[in-house]
Amino acid sequence: MSTLTASNTAAIERQPTNSHPVISFENVAVLYRVPRERVSGIKEYAVRWLQRRLSYEEFWALQDISFEVKRGEVFGVIGRNGAGKSTMLKVMARVLHPTRGRVVMRGKVAPLLELGAGFHPELTGRENIYLNSALLGFTRKQVDSMFSSILDFAEIGDFIDAPLRTYSTGMVARLGFSVASCIRPEILLVDEVLSVGDSQFQEKCLDRMNSYQKQGTTIVIVSHNMGTIQNFCSRALLLEHGRTVALGNVSEVIQHYTG
Amino acid sequence: MDANLQYSDEIYDSSRRPHPLIDEFLSLWKYRELVYQFTARTITARYKRSVIGVAWTMLNPLATMIILTLVFSQIFRFRVEYYPVYVLSGLMAWNFFSHTTSASMGEMIWSGGLLNRIYVPKSVFAVSAIGTGLVNLGLSFIPLVLIAVVIGVKITPAILVMPFSVILLSIFALGVGLFLATAAVFFADMIPVYEVLLTIWMYATPIIYPLEILPADLLWLFRLNPLLYLVQIFRDPLYLGVVPEWRVWAIAAGFSLTAFLIGGLIFTSKTNEYAYRI
Secondary structure, three states: OHHHHHHHHHHHHHOOHHHOOOEEEEEEEEEEEEEOOOOOOHHHHHHHHHOOOOOEEEEEEEEEEEEEEOOOOEEEEEOOOOOOHHHHHHHHOOOOOOOEEEEEEEOOEEEEOOOOOOOOOOOEHHHHHHHHHHHOOOOHHHHHHHHHHHHHHHOOHHHHHOEHHHOOHHHHHHHHHHHHOOOOOOEEEEEOHHHOOOHHHHHHHHHHHHHHHHOOOEEEEEOOOHHHHHHHOOEEEEEEOOEEEEEEEHHHHHHHHHO | OOHHHOOOOOEEEOOOOOOHHHHHHHHHHHOHHHHHHHHHHHHHHHHHOOOOOOHHHHHHHHHHHHHHHHHHHHHHOOOOOOHHHHHHHHHHHHHHHHHHHHHHHHHHHHOHHHHOOOOOOOOHHHHHHHHHHHHHHHHHHHHHHHHHHHHOOOOOHHHHHHHHHHHHHHHHHHHHHHHHHHHHHHOOOHHHHHHHHHHHHHHHOOOOOOHHHOOHHHHHHHOOOHHHHHHHHHHHHHHOOOOOOHHHHHHHHHHHHHHHHHHHHHHHHOHHHHHHHO
């Protein structure tokens, strides 16, 4: 296993980036350890540790996942609730470190997972744009230069200087999408994001995603909606209990899921 | 859209990262704007809703100083020359340490929701706690110097070394804060435990009393306390108007760097686990 990894690593450095998969999962597994009883205190922890009674509920959210996604592909991930779809996106977004295996993401990742996760209700829209951009790793200079385009896209208007708690859910979602997608990323992670906002704004989001994809952005979409997956994706992966059940052509994978 | 707004070639490889401490440092540098945003947010949130705003930061130590001065000069009746400046300068250094370390721990726990949802370098919370502490320290420095001048303490060029004292104090507080943040993720009762510990620690440090009142045969025990030196290098330049001797600086720097290295290494060795635990 280790020799295999080493030779892969060497190959990566020799070849130009374009010929490589943008996303690669090699035998990825994610293990959640949930304490069987809640042991929160230091004393309790020490006592239990001494008695060797620290027991965990082990739960493999993902197991043995291997696949590759090429540049410009739109890749769908489908499966029932609890199949591991969101865990997979979290691994891609670097939120969760895989327990086993290897994940390689080539290029800047824009997670459209929890739009406005870092928004603060007391701060104004303007302040939140700066805060949220910083959370996504943008520098001050980048935010300054893209500020007006964020504003235009989000259609917030005069609310920009009002505290975020006065915004409607749709406005928050628009602002979140606008900030997270204002610079074309190499990889876009989308988690049921299109279910928020009105249909007109959804259209706008889709337009932007399409135009990014034409420019070479790779998109990963997680959805329950088979229509969405069928319309956008070229390939898909079906998860069941954290394992790959089907991988490949989108129609075949969907057939596997529904049939 | 601006062409130079394109991203640079970033590669994330879960199995090929530099040493966690270096990785964390590089990532933190990339997210430096976030440190600024968190610091600014904490400070504006604190002052936005209060009537006299920034003045609180200055009034709080003043009130404590007046109370302590009355208590110690009227009840305990030991004489320390310019006691208000002695106690206030000590308290400032102490408050900086206790607030920043508690905040490093608290922010880490309270922002669990964030760590579960998007990637950020985890040390950003501890570092912005230091940033907030520095702003508050700077603000309360103004009344301190005013009082010193009013009651007749002679200000000498020695106060120019105080920025170095603050740097060492910050490095020490960051190290302790990172260690506490790690501990708090694994043990939920770390926060109340640390509160008790802080109270003991404060009375074990010559802040409101002079070192001279301690029994001579126990002095060695008190000298094991890093904060004794860190408070001294902060207080002496203003209160005594002298730069402490190099040995004191060396001990203070030694404690700071050790705390920073230990705290940093422990904190970063667990970086991959926080999102699972919080």
